Amino acid sequence: MINENGGKSETAKGSLLRVIVLDVGHGNCAIAQDGEEVAIIDAPKTSILPLCLDAQGNPTVRHLILSHADEDHIGGAQALLAHDDILVKELWINPNSRQYSKTYLDLLTVARDRFLAKGLEVSTNLNIGARDRLSFGRVKIEILHPDIIYAGIGPTVSRHPFGQITSNGMSAVLRISLADDAAVLLPGDMDAAAFGALASSGSNLGAPVLVFPHHGGSAGGRSERDFSARLCAAVRPELIVFSTGRRRYANPTPDVMAGIRAEAPRAHVACTQLSRRCHDVDLDRTLFEHVLTDLPAAGGPSGLSCAGSIAIEWDSGKIAYRPLRSLHQRFIEMHVATPLCALEPQVSRLV
Amino acid sequence: MVQLIERPLGQGDAVAVVDDIVEDADLTAALVREAGFEPIVIAPPPPSIERLLAKIRSDARALICDHRLAGRVNVSYYGAEVVAKSNEFKIPAVLITTYADVEAYSIRLWRSRIPRLLRRGRESDPDTIFEALTQADGEAGGRYEPHRIAYRTVVRVESVRKVEGTRVAEVVVPAWNPSEVVEIPVALISNDIPNSGNQLPGTRFMAYVNIYAETADELYFRDFELAPEVPAGWPDQ
Numbered sequence: 001m002i003n004e005n006g007g008k009s010e011t012a013k014g015s016l017l018r019v020i021v022l023d024v025g026h027g028n029c030a031i032a033q034d035g036e037e038v039a040i041i042d043a044p045k046t047s048i049l050p051l052c053l054d055a056q057g058n059p060t061v062r063h064l065i066l067s068h069a070d071e072d073h074i075g076g077a078q079a080l081l082a083h084d085d086i087l088v089k090e091l092w093i094n095p096n097s098r099q100y101s102k103t104y105l106d107l108l109t110v111a112r113d114r115f116l117a118k119g120l121e122v123s124t125n126l127n128i129g130a131r132d133r134l135s136f137g138r139v140k141i142e143i144l145h146p147d148i149i150y151a152g153i154g155p156t157v158s159r160h161p162f163g164q165i166t167s168n169g170m171s172a173v174l175r176i177s178l179a180d181d182a183a184v185l186l187p188g189d190m191d192a193a194a195f196g197a198l199a200s201s202g203s204n205l206g207a208p209v210l211v212f213p214h215h216g217g218s219a220g221g222r223s224e225r226d227f228s229a230r231l232c233a234a235v236r237p238e239l240i241v242f243s244t245g246r247r248r249y250a251n252p253t254p255d256v257m258a259g260i261r262a263e264a265p266r267a268h269v270a271c272t273q274l275s276r277r278c279h280d281v282d283l284d285r286t287l288f289e290h291v292l293t294d295l296p297a298a299g300g301p302s303g304l305s306c307a308g309s310i311a312i313e314w315d316s317g318k319i320a321y322r323p324l325r326s327l328h329q330r331f332i333e334m335h336v337a338t339p340l341c342a343l344e345p346q347v348s349r350l351v
Numbered sequence: 352m353v354q355l356i357e358r359p360l361g362q363g364d365a366v367a368v369v370d371d372i373v374e375d376a377d378l379t380a381a382l383v384r385e386a387g388f389e390p391i392v393i394a395p396p397p398p399s400i401e402r403l404l405a406k407i408r409s410d411a412r413a414l415i416c417d418h419r420l421a422g423r424v425n426v427s428y429y430g431a432e433v434v435a436k437s438n439e440f441k442i443p444a445v446l447i448t449t450y451a452d453v454e455a456y457s458i459r460l461w462r463s464r465i466p467r468l469l470r471r472g473r474e475s476d477p478d479t480i481f482e483a484l485t486q487a488d489g490e491a492g493g494r495y496e497p498h499r500i501a502y503r504t505v506v507r508v509e510s511v512r513k514v515e516g517t518r519v520a521e522v523v524v525p526a527w528n529p530s531e532v533v534e535i536p537v538a539l540i541s542n543d544i545p546n547s548g549n550q551l552p553g554t555r556f557m558a559y560v561n562i563y564a565e566t567a568d569e570l571y572f573r574d575f576e577l578a579p580e581v582p583a584g585w586p587d588q
Contacts, residue, residue, distance in 0.1 A: 045529070047563065071529065078526035079562050082502035105581050106505045106525040109555050112579045113505075 002208040002238050002312075002319045017138055018313040019176055019184045021211055022048055023272035023297035023305050026245030027072035030186055030211065032176050034137035039063040041174060041186055045075035048309075051296045053086055061088040062136045065126065067188030068171040069099040069107075078110050081120070088114075090121040092134070094146070098155040099167055126172045127151030138179045138314075144203045145173035145187075145194060168214065169194040175207055178314035182206055185235050187213040192221025199234060208319055209312050210237035215244050216252025216271075228259030237264060239312075239321055242271040246304045250276045257340045268325045269341035270307035273299040278306075279336045292323030292331065306331070360413055360443055360488040362387040367411035369393045369403065369433065371423045379415060379447065379475070386477035388413070388484070395424040396433075404436055411442070413484050415469075418448035418458060429457050435464035443487035445480075447471055451568060456517050456536040462571035466490045466499065498569060501559035502526070505578060508551040511537060520551055524570065526562040533567050543575040555581065 020031045027044030031052065036059045043049060043064065053059065064081075066074050074093075081088055091111055096104070114120035123130070127146045134141035150165065158164040171188035185207040190198070191214065198205070210232070213219065219227045232240070240260060244251045252275065260269065274283070283303045291300040292308050299305035307328050312321045332339045366388040370376035376394035383390040391410050396403045407414055414437045418430040430446055437444035447469040448454065458468065467483035469475050486496065504526040511520050518537040523529065540556065541547050547554075555578040564570045 075525075075529060078504060079502075082504040082526050082562060084502065102507065102523070103525050103529045106507060106523075106529070106555070109505050109578050109581060110526075113503075113557055116579065 002321060016313075017178050017315075018311055019178070019209075020052065020295060021184075021241050021243060021272070021310045021312070022046070022052060022295070023299050023307075023309045024048055024243065024245075025273060025298045025304075026215060026243075026248040027075070028067070028186075028188065028211070028215070028243045029076075030184070032139045032141065033059065034139045036060060037062050037136055039065060039134060039136065039139065039141060040080070041065045042067050042073040042188065043076040043080050044072045045079070046298055048296045048298045049076055049080065050083060050086065052309075055296065058085045058087075061086060063090050063092055063134055063141075064088050065092040065134065065141075065172070065174070067126075067174070067186070068094065068167050069096045069101075069104045070167060070189060071101075071103060073188065074107055075103070077107055081110050081114055088120060090123060092123045092126045092130075094126045094151065094170060094172065095124050095154055096167060096170065098157070125151070134174075140177040140180070142175045142177075143172060144175055144201075144205065145190065145198045146170050147197065147201060150197065165193070166191060166220070168220070171213075173198060175205065178312075178319065179317075181314060181317075181319050182208065183312050183314065183319050184209040184211065185237070186211050187231075189214040190219075192219040192227045195219070195227065195231060199230070205234045206236055208237060209239045209241065209321065210235045211241045211243060212252065212256070215249065216242040216256050217249060218253075224253055224255035225259040225262070228256045229263040230259075232260055232263035232267070237267055239268045239270065239310075240264065241307075241310055242269070242275075244271050244273050244275060246273040246276060246282075246299065252277075252340065254340065268328075270310060270323075270328060271341070272297070272307060272309065273304045274306040274336065275340065278332075278339045278341075283335055292327050306336075359492075360484055363389055364412040365389045365391050365410060366484065367391045367393055367407045367414045367416075369396050369407075369414065369420070369430065370417040371395045371420045371426070372417075375417065375471075379417075382475060382477050382480055383415060386481040386484075388481075396420055396426055398424075398426055400426075400428040400433060400436070403433060404440070407433075407437060407442060408440060413488065414442055414444035415447055415480065415484070416444060418446055418454055419450055429454075429461075431458045431461040431465060435461035438464045438466065438487065438491065441491045443484055443491045445469060445483040445487050447475060455534065455568065456514065456519060458568075459535050459571070460539060462569075463501070463573045465571075468568065498563045498565060499561055500563070501561045501571065501573065503557055503559055503574075504562055506556045506558045506560065506572065506575070508540075508554050508556070511551050524560050524562065527560065527564065527570065531567065533570055535572055539572050540575045543573075544577060547575075547577070 022029045024046040028042040030041040156165045168189040168191045173187045295309035297308035380390035416430040434444040445467040466487040558575045
């Protein structure tokens with residue numbers, strides 16, 4: 001059972017043990033931190049990430065882990081690697097012959113430049129074969145997917161004997177534990193086929209916090225509802241986070257939410273930014289700067305955030321998170337017309 | 352020996368105002384005075400940039416300079432060069448122009464040492480002038496705002512074209528914005544890497560760029576090097 005944590009962690013900065021899911025708009029970015037060291041999982045283009053690191057005194061980045069090569073997961077990696085104030089020790093990325101974008105080649109070029117300058121280690125085996133090489137301090141990062149066989153083959157085209165393995169299908173799935181307590185499942189853009197492969201592997205997906213894959217958009221399977229229900233049954237989350245952008249896409253989809261409510265009816269659902277499905281008109285940003293925590297959030301200054309950035313913290317043997325569910329709930333009740341995350345179906349309560 | 356004590360630029364300090372058009376210089380001078388400084392008008396500028404810089408150094412504590420200086424008089428230099436060299440001498444300087452867009456290439460050549468580019472009219476009120484000169488003064492003291500700090504990153508050339516006699520490279524700086532093309536004069540690259548001009552499209556360079564710039568016209572580029580080459584494909588047997 002996880003606790004809510006209303007205020008800042010009382011743990012001294014030097015020993016902060018937590019995972020931050022940053023509000024970056026559409027995209028994914030998480031920071032796993034143990035005191036002066038962090039691992040960054042996915043780096044979309046955002047000024048929020050360097051801002052957040054700067055606020056922490058620019059801790060050493062032990063690992064920069066890119067789940068897969070989509071723009072909304074790697075677009076800010078180059079800026080991070082360019083930064084003089086931020087020491088990135090090791091970059092993790094999987095080979096992807098289907099991703100022949102110029103941006104991806106640009107990133108590989110930067111990685112090679114930094115490697116030749118002897119400053120950066122580069123690992124292209126982000127699969128279960130890396131065992132516990134991502135773990136550091138009291139942060140344990142397990143790679144649950146891709147498996148060695150799939151990783152060895154990589155993404156494929158449809159005429160391949162394996163059938164089509166998409167870039168999303170090869171997205172790394174990570175489970176993070178803090179001081180041996182399971183904390184967060186980060187499935188990147190895992191699709192329905194990848195989940196099928198993962199589920200049949202017998203891996204333990206259990207975590208109190210699930211960052212829902214692909215921002216709550218299509219998982220490419222037969223039924224979004226079925227996918228999200230089966231995922232929730234496997235993870236058993238108490239907090240489900242959607243890392244979404246109000247300006248791009250209208251995630252999560254109602255089918256995804258229906259699956260969640262079927263399998264995790266009481267779970268706290270928190271989108272980083274306010275979905276257009278929940279409130280189609282922009283909130284008047286002159287009324288308030290909506291931020292529920294002290295963490296930087298891309299949607300904070302512009303009034304686009306819903307829950308904003310979220311911190312999952314380990315303190316005195318307990319996993320807790322903020323913002324408080326009650327605080328988030330109050331914001332929704334006051335400002336959001338048709339919240340998809342409501343526990344009961346409802347009509348608009350706002351004028 | 353008298354030791355000079357460095358102090359921040361402040362109210363009443365002499366600010367040189369350089370323009371080829373006397374009326375424009377007077378207008379800028381009035382705004383500079385309203386910003387709290389003492390304007391020293393140099394209009395029109397002398398034919399030699401060295402003479403102009405010497406006069407600025409002897410008479411003024413800071414500089415605001417028009418970009419197109421060859422409109423009414425016979426000078427062979429642009430204001431961007433004057434501002435850049437003035438900042439090198441630690442005399443805080445900013446550029447003012449009506450031609451920011453059409454003169455983008457001649458400005459970009461010197462942009463790394465131009466802390467602020469003021470568009471005449473909409474960005475030339477006294478408060479903005481004060482702010483801009485204060486920012487330039489900060490850079491003279493080694494204090495750069497985040498959007499003015501350059502980082503080593505990839506610059507990819509998409510294509511090259513000629514614009515009114517100037518060879519212009521259309522480049523992408525993925526760390527700044529992977530989906531926006533920025534135009535820079537080819538000379539910026541070829542000054543660092545001679546003979547690089549012939550096969551630019553598709554080439555990747557490592558260069559220092561202020562990747563936190565908010566707009567394309569704030570971007571500056573320096574210290575180009577060829578990036579490690581990306582193979583075009585798997586070698587033939």
